Amino acid sequence: MFIAMNRFQVKHGHEDEFEQVWKNRDTHLNKSPGFVEFHLLRGPDADTFTLYSSHTIWATRDDFEAWTKSDAFRDAHKNAGNNKHMYLEGPHFEGFDVVQHMR
């Protein structure tokens, strides 16, 4: 299992706009091989921004990497440049491998 996260520092006042972008996104993520589950996460408030993170679970790191080379990925990110005004910093990508699991 592999978790792909992208951290966004969203300027105060742009939180609703940022969440709407994700709600309205026409993504084909759930048709991609190895895709398990997607969450958009709202993290702690800092002085000047709210931390958000996208959080996508993939069966394997290879599935994630194949998706980053797909047409679906290119389509999902083609308008990303329009959103830059909302960010103080980011997106900053971090990929995580699961080394332990407990239910």
Next chain:
Amino acid sequence: MFIAMNRFQVKHGHEDEFEQVWKNRDTHLNKSPGFVEFHLLRGPDADTFTLYSSHTIWATRDDFEAWTKSDAFRDAHKNAGNNKHMYLEGPHFEGFDVVQHMR
């Protein structure tokens, strides 16, 4: 749904030791009300450290907060001071609320 993460910058050379600490931990997390699932995640390598993150899913933020006030939490963290030599920085806590979900 609420995700509690703790980020650890583990100095190079201490990765195996760090993972062993988590494997051998006698935690009662899975008996705590609202606990859903725990993962230990290994993230990207930087020049001087490997990023790790604990990743605990709770039904609600309130369940998480109740756990932080419990005897089980105190027991799980009583030896945490012994591990400081492994960290360049951290642990750094971040709590996340789920604002969107897709399967």
